[in-house]
Amino acid sequence: MLQVLYSGETRELALSGARPELLALAHLLRGKAGRCDLSENRHPFPYERSLSEIAFREDPESDTASIVAEEKILRIQGGRKALGLLADNLEGFASEADASDHWHVDSPTYEYIAPESDPLVIAFTKWAERARVG
Template identity: 80%
Template sequence: MLQVLYSGQTRELELSGTRRELLAFGQLLRGKAGSCDLSENRHPLPYERSLSEIAFREDPERDTASIVTEDRILRIQGGREALNLLADNIEDFASEADANDHCHVDSPTYDCIAPESDSLVIAFMR
């Protein structure tokens, strides 16, 4: 099961799972709306806490994707093209990365990510 860890101090998130789980999540993001429960990590170091859910929805009024933590939920919303680009990044990482690799997805690096977004790191489950 996927897990998302969060640091309030740095506003950084780590989305991790197996290759298969990350690929499935990328496909899920291609829908209009959805959610998935997350695995809880009781020792999330170096992060502060573990989130319990990812909720996403397409918003045709937006050109970018917003990735924001609200309480224990990771909320992703954005235009279809931006959500597809995010899904592509997750799927490409899951398909091609080495087991110890990670990938940063954030506003300064990707034009499809809204500036108000939390910084997202994609990694394989440790």
């Protein structure tokens, strides 16, 4: 199951999951709106807390995608083109990256990510990848 950890000090988010879970999230992001539950981590060290849900929606007035942690929810919203680019890149990462790779999703690295977004790092869940290989 997907997991998102949050650091209040740096505002960094860490999203992790197995390949199929990351691919499913990319597919969900292609819709107009949706939610998915997250696996909560009771000991999120070195992060402060574990989030419980991802909620996303299309905002036809926006040209970018905003990624922000609010309480226990990771909120993703933006224009269709920006959400589509995020979904495309997530799908590419989940399909092709090595199990030890990670992907930094932030502004200004990606023009389609809103400047007010929290920095996000996406990686594979270590135990899930070991189980897949073994």
